[in-house]
Amino acid sequence: MTMTSDSRHTSWRPQEPALSVRQVLTLERVLAGEPEVVAGAGGLDRAVRWVHVAEAADVGVMLTGGEMVLTTGVLLAGDEAKQAAYVQSLHRAEAAAVVLGLGRAFPTPPEVMRRAAERCGLPLVVLHRPFPFAELTEEVQSRLVRAKFAAVSLSEAVRTSLTALITSGAPLQRLLDEVAQHSGCPVVLTNLAHRVLATAGERPAVDDVLRDWERIARQAWGHHPGLSGTGGGSEGDGWVRAELGGRGERWGRLLLCGYRGDSASGRLLADRAAEALVLHRMLGGASGRTWEEQSAHGLLTDLASGTVPARHLLPRARAAGLPVNRRTFVPLVVPGAEPGRLDRVLRTLGLTGLVAELADGATAVLLSLARDQDAEALTSRLAARLRTP
Structure with a gap:
């Protein structure tokens, strides 16, 4: 079972909640300490995983990344080489920021440290009214611990609810609805070509996502739907992704669109959802249909029932990979046809469409034809081919 929720497809590992x-x-x-950012302002959205007080010039060897380092600079005063080395050491250790309390060692921001921090993009903050660093470390650490507890609680709540749904034989859509309820944002399940298989969330928000799906897919994965690759929008922008796969292959992707919680909670939520979806698929789900078959079945069932307005079906068809611009749509019902054979015949004839088995053994087809194609002639060819054993 594989799940990846970062943009580089590295192996999954828990992420600490961060400010x-x-x-x-x-x-x-x-x-109250009158902070002033004197360098590296572009890095203010870096995550602070922990807070350390450190004065030694080689402080970087004691860090693991993501720390906000507090210092008075008492061991750096009067030695510009040490000041530059201190900043470089923090940069190499991927520290989040350095906070310098102005006072006896440095009554004003040291220019050497400021220039070094600006060059490497490390936020350098000075406190014009220094206070005991212990007060800041206690405040930040307590907030981080509370955030971690909240994230773990969310993770367990999601795991418990999704496991209960799988145990009860719930369909795929019910699982996605549960994920959307916890995330508070649209949830999209796609295949590897980024064709939408299922969605969940408030209908207006989901419709907005589907209407703009090509741009959203590029932002989330960094390329046009249908092409392989990764990258794109960051989780800090609310695009939380998870890869779905197992038994040595990938099946699809899950995307939380515009998640507004902290990134650590979003990753935990996406990972728990991915675990459940992988298990659901490996167990065969409630219907025995593949995700692709369930997607086509849902769209064609809604079309046949007439209960869903066409303006809602069109974005769904487009996101599912069906051409919709300047096209003619031909709905067909073929009694007694096996969906797999019908799908193969469509490919043989070079026709584009969705196929799904409906009730009473009938199979529905929605053809998408170019404006210059003869719908009557093509449907006649399709019927003739289906009559051939």
Whole structure:
């Protein structure tokens, strides 16, 4: 079973909840110290995983990344080489930021440190009214612990609810509805070509996503739907992705569209959802249909019932990979036809369409034809081919 929720497709590992540098600087205790960002302002959205007080010039060897380092600079005063080395050491260790309390060692922001921090993009913050660093470390650590507990609680709640649904034989759509309820945003399940197989969430928000699916897919994965690759929008922008697969192959992808919680909670939620969807697929689901078959069945059932407005069906058809611009749609019902054979015949004839088995042994087809194609002639050819043993 494989699940990947970062944009580089590395193996999954738990992510610690974090505050951003910007958020830390807005804490009441920090504001009382009159903070000023003197370098690296472009990195203020970096995640702060922990807070350390450190004075040694080689502090980087003690860090693991994501730390906000607090210092008075007492061991750096008067030695510009050490000041530059201190900043470089933090940069190499991927520290989130460095906070310098102005005072006896540095009454004003040191220019050497400022230039070094600006060159490497490391946020350098000075406190014009320093206060005991212990107060800041206690405040940030307690917030991080509370955030971690909340994320773990969310993860377990999602795991429990999805496991219960799978155990009860719930269909795929019910699982996605549960994920959408926890995430508070549209949820999209796609195949590897980024064709939409199922969605969940509030209908207006989902419709907005489907109407703009090609752009959203490019933003989320960094390329046009249908092409392989990864990248695209970051989880900080609310695009939380999870790869779905097992038994040595990938099946599809899950996307939380515009998730507004913190990124760690979003990743945990996506990973728990991915686990459940993989298990659901491996167990065969409630209907025995593949996800692709369930997608086509849902769309064609809604079309046949007439209960869903066409303006809602068109974005769904487009997101499912069916050409919709300047096309003629031909709905057909073929009694007694086996969906797999009908799908093969469509491919043989070079026709584009969706196929799904409906009730009473009938199979529905929705053909998408170019404006210059003769619908009557093509449907006649299809009927003749189906009559051939």
